[in-house]
Amino acid sequence: MKNLLLLIGLLLPCALFAQDRVTGFNHATRSEVLAQNGMACTSQPLATQVAVDILKNGGNAIDAAIAANATLGLMEPTGSGIGGDIFAIVWDAKTKQLYGLNGSGRSPKNISLEYFKNENIDKIPAYGPLPVSVPGCVDGWFELHERFGQMKMKDILAPAISYAENGFPVSELIAYYWGRSVQFHAKYPNVTSTYTTNGVAPKKGDVFRNTYLANTYKQLAKNGRDYFYKGELAKTTTQFIQEQGGFLSMEDMAEHHSQWVDPVSINYRGYDIWELPPNGQGITALQMLNILKGYQFSKSEYGSSRHLHLVTEAKKLAFEDRAMYYADMDMQNVPVEELLSETYAQQRRSQINNQKAGLYKAGTISNGETVYLTVADKWGNMVSLIQSNYRGMGSGMVPPEQGFMLQNRGELFSLNQDDANVLEPGKRPFHTIIPAFVTKDEKPIMSFGVMGGDFQPQGHVQIIMNIIDFGMNIQEAGDAPRFSHSGSSQPTGYRAESKGQINLETGFDDMTILGLTKKGHKVGFSPGDYGGYQAIWRDHERGIYIGASESRKDGMAAGY
Known part of the structure; x- marks a missing residue:
């Protein structure tokens, strides 16, 4: 028995040490992939x-x-x-x-x-x-x-x-x-x-x-x-x-x-974040980021209740607009410019209570497995x-x-005649799949995406914040624990997305969960609902590509 305890004592520090990488960041499961001539990142x-x-x-x-x-x-x-x-x-x-x-x-x-x-x-x-x-x-x-x-x-x-x-x-x-x-x-x-x-x-x-x-x-x-x-x-x-x-x-x-189509963008702390306009949901991520850039986040705040609360409230607001306005732009007037304006972001941001989970309706617009x-x-x-x-x-x-x-x-498609995304012959349905891109000073910086249906704009926002606000490299940004807000199936006067709960991957501490519940959020756990991620970063100064592919999928990054 004494020998067994001694062995456990010797192995325990090694086991604990193995959880952290010698280089890089704590959340990364592997190193980024570096190459000069080309890079590819896929889920297989x-x-x-x-x-x-x-x-x-x-x-x-x-x-x-x-x-x-x-x-x-x-x-x-x-x-x-x-x-x-x-x-x-x-x-x-x-x-x-x-x-x-x-x-x-x-x-x-x-x-x-x-x-x-x-x-x-x-x-x-x-x-x-x-x-x-x-x-x-x-x-x-x-x-x-x-x-x-x-x-x-x-x-x-x-x-x-x-x-x-x-x-x-x-x-x-x-x-x-x-x-x-x-x-x-x-x-x-x-x-x-x-x-x-x-x-x-x-x-x-x-x-x-x-x-x-x-x-x-x-x-x-x-x-x-x-x-x-x-x-x-x-x-x-x-x-x-x-x-x-x-x-x-x-x-x-x-x-x-x-x-x-012409991609559309907003500027987030000096970086231009690009998405495609509807019938996809890409501008949902841009609306969220436009709201969130009105707050400052320190690097140590990643995973805090304040971080998760503000992202979730921004998500609720943007998803209400998504439900109200997004549709095939060949057949519906979608007010993209106004939805992405600084004035509108400020209007939506003012509805957030920093200490309490909210219920929201869509904003008023003047003109109308992957x-x-x-x-x-x-x-x-x-x-x-x-x-x-x-x-x-x-x-x-x-x-x-x-x-x-x-x-x-x-x-x-909706079967409600009054909805923007109502079924019509020859019409493109609302779409969840969205590619993303980042430029800075009119140069390409990052090509990335996150799979996972409704989670995708939430995933895009989390990746951008992980890199820009929390200082992670592109591999850690994808490997870091994620969270997702899902809507209720029984809306009462408000769209479903304003209710629901925050689902967390493992890796968030008890103080975060406690802080969220104090703010009125329902917290749950739903493994497998956080998509998959690949990214390529272009380092112009050194003339290399940096690739990342997360561990939630079978894929990998490779270059030459």
């Missing part, structure tokens, strides 16, 4: 390597991002695929400008509010044929490639095709979600034949092949985007959806187009790209022998 290590290989073989950041996204559609179908939508922010080294791509698809033209009323459906279902909107990912690839790419598409898609034909070992976290998704979606046609081997979903380390997707990628490489939107694949897809009781048509597919990746190349191009099928794998609708599932993004 093999996809990261595909991107780096493209860079080494003469491709630029845009080519590598498309290649990585295609590989993720194969290897991480639990959060991505060509049945979904895509958004990107590109820093073009030649013109020294940011460009935004909105690659979201629209609702079928034959769908209507009357249909749901006649069927006594008061909310668009999450699964099945009804939430299916036009998948925008493939057109987004070809738009990005036509404007900025330099390798041939057949070479860009070749690595994903090879993995789809020859197989790849499924990584740990993806295997977990894959098994759950297949079990849930197995009732729908073609799910088992596409996503299992002999009826069994792959487990960690199992080598999986998707020959259907390999063939689809080959056709895209050979025949271009029209194969997907006007050719045989479009016929197969629309016929299948209509057989299942949905509305997607050949006309809907043929008329789809992505849209180039994957993220980022790539940078030796020429200075940088890409911030996010892509998703929405709820995990998507709608459950798998066109026969095509190798992918269609998204269920149409679920996010």
Whole structure:
């Protein structure tokens, strides 16, 4: 017994010491990745390597991002695929400008509010044929490639095709979600034949092949985007959806187009933070930061009750506006400029009580499971790209022998005629997936994103504050414990987001929890709800890239 106690006494200091890194910061789980010529960060290590290989073989950041996204559609179908939508922010080294791509698809033209009323459906279902909107990912690839790419598409898609034909070992976290998704979606046609081997979903380390997707990628490489939107694949897809009781048509597919948009920004303590305008929720993060820059935070305040309280109150305010105003800007007047104005931020900030959790309504305006990746190349191009099928794998609708599932993004439409995001034919739904970018003095500084549905703008704000306010490096900024405010399902006079609770990851101390409860917050714990994060920082002075990929996902950062 004495020897055992002695051994514990000897090992205990080592165990305690192992919790902290010798270098770097306390929250980081690994070092940042440093490279001179190029960098790629994705949520799956093999996809990261595909991107780096493209860079080494003469491709630029845009080519590598498309290649990585295609590989993720194969290897991480639990959060991505060509049945979904895509958004990107590109820093073009030649013109020294940011460009935004909105690659979201629209609702079928034959769908209507009357249909749901006649069927006594008061909310668009999450699964099945009804939430299916036009998948925008493939057109987004070809738009990005036509404007900025330099390798041939057949070479860009070749690595994903090879993995789809020859197989790849499924990584740990993806295997977990894959098994759950297949079990849930197995009732729908073609799910088992596409996503299992002999009826069994792959487990960690199992080598999986998707020959259907390999063939689809080959056709895209050979025949271009029209194969997907006007050719045989479009016929197969629309016929299948209509057989299942949905509305997607050949006309809907043929008329789809992505849209180039101007990113919008606010300045946060000397850094310009960039997001895309609605129909996505990116400006929610900008609204939150605009409110928060009216407060000062010391580096030691990270994780304090004051820190979490103020971020949560800013989130509640911004999400009320999100619910009221955000929609497809081609069909709705969204007052982006006013929502992002200093005057409006001050007005919203004045409603916050520093000592008490509040309930809020939307402000008055005068005029009315996802994957993220980022790539940078030796020429200075940088890409911030996010892509998703929405709820995990998507709608459950798998066109026969095509190798992918269609998204269920149409679920996010409202069936309330008075809402900005009300369902209309040919309309883009409200979107949760948002890429982000940071510049300083008109130079690109950081490309980053955080996955996780409604959490994404909250995650963006936490990353920015971790770096700018709390002095963390980009790896620690992603690894540091996160918190998320979730809304109540029973709003009473106020939008749901003003109620609800703060969910915490492990790592916040008891004094923080006590301080939050004293301010009137309900505090809970919800593991797995805090997304995933990748980032690339550009060090102009030393001519290097710094990459980060957090431990909540299977991914990694790599460069050369």
